[in-house]
Amino acid sequence: VMQCSASLDVLFLLDGSYSIGKGSFERSKHFADKICDALDIRPDRVRVGLIQFSSTPHLEFPLDSYLTKQEVKERIRRIVFRGGSTETGRALKYILHKGFPGGRNSSVSEVLIIISDGKSQGSTAMPVMQVKERHITVFAVGIKFPRWEELHMLASEPTEQHVLFAGDADDAANGLYSTLTGSVCSATTPGCKVESHPCERRTLETVKELAGNYVCWKGSKQPHAVRASLCPFYRWKRVLIKHPSRCFRTVCPEPCDAQPCQNGGTCVPEGLDKYHCLCPVGYGGDIHCAPKLSLECTVDLLFLMDSSAGVTLEGFLRYKAFLKRFLQAVMGRDSPMNVGVAQYDNDVRIPIKVGQHKDAFSFMKSIDALNFSGGGTLTGRALRYVAQHGFRSTPVFADVQDDLPRVVVLLTDSKSQDPVAEAAKYAKDQDLFLIGVGSSFVRAELAEITGNPKQTIVYSDPQDLFNRIPELQRRICSVDNPEGCQAQSLDLAFAVDASAGVGLENFLRLRDFVRSSRLHFSINRDVTQIALVVYGSKPHTVFALDTHTSNSALLQAIDQVPFLGDSASAGSALLHIYGDVMTVQKGARPGVNKAVVVLTNGGGMEDAAAPAQQLRDNGVLVFVVAIGDAQRDTLLRVAGSPNYLVHISSYEDLQYYQDLIIERICEEAKSPVNLCKPNPCMNQGVCILGPGSYRCECHGWEGPHCESRVLRGDSPRSAVLPPHSHVQRSSSGVQHFSRAPRHTKRH
Numbered sequence: 001v002m003q004c005s006a007s008l009d010v011l012f013l014l015d016g017s018y019s020i021g022k023g024s025f026e027r028s029k030h031f032a033d034k035i036c037d038a039l040d041i042r043p044d045r046v047r048v049g050l051i052q053f054s055s056t057p058h059l060e061f062p063l064d065s066y067l068t069k070q071e072v073k074e075r076i077r078r079i080v081f082r083g084g085s086t087e088t089g090r091a092l093k094y095i096l097h098k099g100f101p102g103g104r105n106s107s108v109s110e111v112l113i114i115i116s117d118g119k120s121q122g123s124t125a126m127p128v129m130q131v132k133e134r135h136i137t138v139f140a141v142g143i144k145f146p147r148w149e150e151l152h153m154l155a156s157e158p159t160e161q162h163v164l165f166a167g168d169a170d171d172a173a174n175g176l177y178s179t180l181t182g183s184v185c186s187a188t189t190p191g192c193k194v195e196s197h198p199c200e201r202r203t204l205e206t207v208k209e210l211a212g213n214y215v216c217w218k219g220s221k222q223p224h225a226v227r228a229s230l231c232p233f234y235r236w237k238r239v240l241i242k243h244p245s246r247c248f249r250t251v252c253p254e255p256c257d258a259q260p261c262q263n264g265g266t267c268v269p270e271g272l273d274k275y276h277c278l279c280p281v282g283y284g285g286d287i288h289c290a291p292k293l294s295l296e297c298t299v300d301l302l303f304l305m306d307s308s309a310g311v312t313l314e315g316f317l318r319y320k321a322f323l324k325r326f327l328q329a330v331m332g333r334d335s336p337m338n339v340g341v342a343q344y345d346n347d348v349r350i351p352i353k354v355g356q357h358k359d360a361f362s363f364m365k366s367i368d369a370l371n372f373s374g375g376g377t378l379t380g381r382a383l384r385y386v387a388q389h390g391f392r393s394t395p396v397f398a399d400v401q402d403d404l405p406r407v408v409v410l411l412t413d414s415k416s417q418d419p420v421a422e423a424a425k426y427a428k429d430q431d432l433f434l435i436g437v438g439s440s441f442v443r444a445e446l447a448e449i450t451g452n453p454k455q456t457i458v459y460s461d462p463q464d465l466f467n468r469i470p471e472l473q474r475r476i477c478s479v480d481n482p483e484g485c486q487a488q489s490l491d492l493a494f495a496v497d498a499s500a501g502v503g504l505e506n507f508l509r510l511r512d513f514v515r516s517s518r519l520h521f522s523i524n525r526d527v528t529q530i531a532l533v534v535y536g537s538k539p540h541t542v543f544a545l546d547t548h549t550s551n552s553a554l555l556q557a558i559d560q561v562p563f564l565g566d567s568a569s570a571g572s573a574l575l576h577i578y579g580d581v582m583t584v585q586k587g588a589r590p591g592v593n594k595a596v597v598v599l600t601n602g603g604g605m606e607d608a609a610a611p612a613q614q615l616r617d618n619g620v621l622v623f624v625v626a627i628g629d630a631q632r633d634t635l636l637r638v639a640g641s642p643n644y645l646v647h648i649s650s651y652e653d654l655q656y657y658q659d660l661i662i663e664r665i666c667e668e669a670k671s672p673v674n675l676c677k678p679n680p681c682m683n684q685g686v687c688i689l690g691p692g693s694y695r696c697e698c699h700g701w702e703g704p705h706c707e708s709r710v711l712r713g714d715s716p717r718s719a720v721l722p723p724h725s726h727v728q729r730s731s732s733g734v735q736h737f738s739r740a741p742r743h744t745k746r747h
Contacts, residue, residue, distance in 0.1 A: 002177050002192070002250055004185035005040035008111060009063055009103045010048050011095070014079070015116035015143070017054040017086040024144040025081045028115045031141065031166035032076050034173040035113065041069040048072045049101055053091035054084030062102025088120035088154075092127035096134075109184045113139045113176070114154055115166055118147035128154050137183070139176055141166045145204040148243055160246045165201065171249070178250040192252035199247035204238050211235045264325075265289030297477035300354050300406045301339045302390045307370075308345040308377040310414025316372040318462055319411050323367050326469050327360055338404070341367065342390060344382035345375030354391055379416035380423035383408075383434075383449070387427040407433045407476050415445055424449040435475050437468070453653075454478075454660035460632075460642065471643070474667060488669035490521070490528045491545055491594045493581050496561070498534040499568035501603040506627075507563050509651045510599045513658065515558045520662045523551050529589070530554060531581050535573035536564035541580065546587025568604025570638070574611035574622070582620055582678055584705055590680040590694065593669045594620040597661070598638070602630020609637040616640055619677030621668050625661060627651050682706045 012032050016025055032050070039046040049063035060079050066072045100110055112131065118140070132138060140151035143166045155162035161179040164172040177185070178194045216231035254275075256267035261277035265288070269275050279289035303323060307316050323341065340354035351370060357363040391406050408427065427434060428451070436446030437457045446456045457472060459465040494514050498507055514532065521528035525546070532542040542561050548554045577596055582588050596615060598608075612622045624639040625646045632647065639645035643664070648657055676687035681696035685706030688695050698706035 002038055002174065002252070003040050004038055004177055004180050005045055006180075006184045006186060007044070007104075007108045008039075008046045008180075008184055009100050009108050010035075010039065010046060010111045010113065011063065011100050011103075012048070012050040013091055013095075013112060013114045013116075014050060014052045014060075015054070015086060015088070015114075016052040016058075016082045016084070018083050019086055019117055019119050020144060022081045024117070027169075028141075028143050028166055029076055029079060031115060031143075031169045031172060032113075033073050034169040035176060036069055036073050036076070038173050038177045039069070041067070041072055043067045047102075047104070049103070050076065050079070051091065051094070051101075052079060052082055053087065053094075054082050055087055056084070057087075057091040057094040058082065059101055063100060063104075064102035085121050086116070086119055087122055088114070088116060089122040089124045089127050092124065092131055096127060096130055110134075110136045111139065111180070111184075112136050113141060114151075115141045115143055116146070116151070117144045118142060118150035118154075120150060124150065124154060132156060138162065139164065139179075141172060141176075142201070143167065145202070148201050148203060161248050163201075163245075171247075174249050175247060178248045181250065192250055194248055195251050196246055196248045199245050201243040201245050203241050203243070205241050206236050206238050208234050209237055260288055262289045298404055299338075299476060300391055300404045301476060302350075302354055302386060302406075302408050303339070303341045304382055304386055304390075304408055304410045305341060305343045305370075306345075306377065306379070306410075306412035306414060307343040307373045307375075308414060309374040310377045311412065313372045315413050318465065320367055320370060322411070322465055322469075324364055325466055326472065327363055327367075339363070340390070341370070342382070342386055343370060343373070344378065344385075345373050346378055347375075348382045348385040350386070350390060376417050377412070377414045378418045379410070379412060379445075379449075380418040380420045383410075383420065383423040383427045387423075387430045387432055405433060406431060407435065409435045409437060409472065409476070410446070410449065412436075412438050412442060412446075415442055420445060420449050424451070435472070437465075437472065452659070453657050454663060464642065467642070474663075478663070488521075488528065488666055489526070489589075489592045490665070490669045491531075491582065491588050491592050492521070492528060492665070493531040493533060493545070493577050493594075493596045495533045495535060495539075495570070495573045495577060495596055495598045497568055497570070497598075497600040497603070498562070498564040499536045499603060500565045501568055502601050504563050504565070506601070506651045509654060511558060511561055513599065513654055514561075515555065516655075517658060517662060518551055518554050518558070520666075523554055524549050529587060531577075531586075532558065532561065533573055533577060533581060534561055534564060535569065535576075536566040537569050537572070539573040539576035540564070541576070544581060544586045568600070569607060570598060570600060570605045571607030571609075571611050574598070574608055574615060578611060578615050578618070578620070578678075582615070582618075584680045585682060588678065588680075591673055591675050593671065593673055594678070595623060595665055595668060596620060597623045597625060597665070599625050599627075600630075601628045602626045602635060605630070605634050605638055609634075612638045612640065617677075618679070619674050623661065623665065625654075625657070627654060680705055683709075 014028055014032065020028070036048065039048065041048055047063040047067065050060040052058050052060050061075055066075055095112070103110065128138065138154060138156045139162050140155035141164045142148065142151050148163070151163050152159045164175045166172055181194060211233045213230040214233050216229055217226045218229045219226060254269045255273055256269050256275050259267065260275065261267045265277040265279045267275050267277055277287060277289050305319050327339065338355035340350060340356060341352040342348060342350040352366050357366065386408055390408065424434060434450045435455050435457065436450045438446050440458050440460065443456065443458050446458070447453055450456050455475060457468050457475065459468055496510050496514065502510070518530060521530065523530065529545040531545045533539050534542060540562070543557045548557055574596070580586065582594055584590065588594065615622055621644065622639060623644050624635050625648065626635050627648045627650065630647070635645055635647065636642065646657055646661055648654055674689070675694040676689050679687050680694070681687045681698070683701045683706045684699065685701065686697040688697055696704065696706050700710055702708050702710050
């Protein structure tokens with residue numbers, strides 16, 4: 001944005017002496033590079049040359065050698081540190097004698113930029129005065145810990161505007177540009193202005209200080225005699241000296257100055273007038289991070305928050321922030337839900353009763369007023385208490401019962417000091433729906449309380465807690481809307497690890513998981529299609545997406561699945577699914593959501609991240625279900641997100657996670673679909689997306705999906721449409737395929 005454009009000759013005088021050293025010399029080059037970014041370098045505007053000096057000056061390149069910005073910057077990067085003494089005066093005399101090497105006539109303004117630590121070993125006063133008498137503007141730029149007095153003497157007046165520090169290259173480049181704008185450069189960008197502000201210059205100086213006294217022996221007037229005395233002891237010390245100064249910088253308005261992002265969103269500028277907002281989880285309903293979640297269900301909701309010593313003050317404040325973020329995201333003006341908050345340690349309190357607040361603002365103030373108490377962690381007692389006293393809502397009419405579902409969300413990160421199983425059973429007997437939210441440290445206890453893994457939300461680190469807001473929303477509403485996947489159009493492939501690492505016994509458990517999962521789907525050509533791939537070192541398709549059209553046929557095929565028993569390569573299995581399963585030729589339907597579920601013990605996953613990403617890039621979701629001790633980082637790279645990874649401790653527990661896994665697949669089956677992903681066009685055909693439709697552009701082939709080769713003399717073949725597409729003939733005769741309406745259940 002800030003670029004000095006004028007007829008200008010700029011000569012860098014770069015200190016390459018031993019007092020600078022190689023590290024600071026490289027920083028000087030970096031600063032020179034940054035200055036070039038702020039100059040409009042071209043033959044008729046700004047030209048740049050560079051001299052490196054130490055014991056003697058050395059011309060690196062004259063002003064007429066490189067006439068484009070890229071060439072100048074490349075040449076600066078290739079300059080090599082020379083070393084030697086710091087003869088700044090000799091370098092200035094060289095310029096007085098030779099002028100600006102390769103420079104233009106005297107009608108062009110000349111700027112000399114000296115980058116040095118200011119520790120010259122000769123006199124500089126006379127030569128620099130003569131340089132200034134020739135109307136050369138001199139900038140003195142300090143590097144390392146410079147001697148500022150000498151740099152001020154070198155710089156043009158006013159010195160505050162001509163002395164800079166190269167250690168902060170961006171700031172110094174701005175300062176140099178700001179000074180040039182007031183003299184030789186064209187006017188600054190509209191809206192930008194030069195401002196001054198206090199700043200300080202720092203350097204290291206060696207000072208002599210008294211360290212103390214020690215006993216010493218001195219001569220005496222008497223012969224053959226000495227006398228004891230105290231002598232001072234000094235030491236040399238390097239101290240940081242600060243020099244107050246004033247800095248001049250160009251400040252331009254940017255779109256983020258107005259703080260357009262709401263609800264904790266981060267504004268990222270894009271140039272001078274555009275921006276975008278990075279929104280927290282639960283926001284992003286518009287470009288300014290408006291709440292995008294809403295509880296599409298009507299429930300009585302009570303948060304039971306652990307405020308015992310086990311969660312610590314930091315954890316308690318995190319829970320408060322989580323509650324505020326959740327409520328801001330889901331609590332609109334016409335929110336149908338009633339929410340309350342209870343907290344517990346040795347005792348239980350309900351500071352915010354269910355339904356007490358109807359708007360988010362007053363709720364936030366009440367949450368801010370909650371105090372950390374410390375004490376013991378009696379979770380069992382708290383569950384029993386809220387079952388008895390947590391939902392005392394008053395019905396509108398005395399004879400009308402308030403029969404909304406009652407949900408308790410337990411927030412805890414410390415293990416209970418009293419039994420929880422009986423208390424949880426008592427709460428569930430009172431028709432309370434329990435959801436547990438906590439870290440992996442309390443995973444087992446939460447599962448014991450809720451009785452169902454899919455009612456347990458486990459976060460991996462403090463920030464991950466906030467990423468679980470959408471999942472918590474789904475859990476809360478699942479009590480009121482337990483509909484499964486029967487009505488969802490879906491192309492689903494299971495990839496089952498059949499390697500020796502899993503073993504035959506555990507492989508049969510994985511097979512049974514696939515066997516029972518099929519019951520959650522309506523298997524036919526219009527709703528759900530399922531494919532099954534087993535893999536060891538190589539993948540094997542047991543059946544393709546369009547092979548079986550009924551649950552009974554699937555059952556027989558699953559029972560015949562072979563155990564391979566060699567090494568595992570999940571990557572080859574995912575590549576196989578990408579190229580040979582999720583394709584139109586093998587029954588995949590355009591306009592239908594697609595997912596792959598990998599069932600594995602975590603072995604052989606090292607080569608799977610890239611193929612998994614390839615599938616995601618083509619609109620196919622990858623779910624990873626890992627059993628046993630597997631590297632979570634490797635699994636996450638394959639799944640792409642914690643939301644698509646389910647990590648289970650043992651094969652025996654796999655059956656308990658089936659509802660959770662199926663539910664996540666069903667949620668994704670509702671998301672919008674790109675009709676061109678994966679590409680439905682065969683034989684290198686190009687898929688072109690239209691409004692609610694697509695068409696295939698074929699080269700040397702014909703048909704709806706470029707499936708028929710064009711032979712000379714052939715008459716055009718009739719279009720064979722996929723079951724999920726309708727044909728529409730436009731006036732141009734191009735065939736379009738639009739997404740068919742999804743199958744829906746009759747109510």
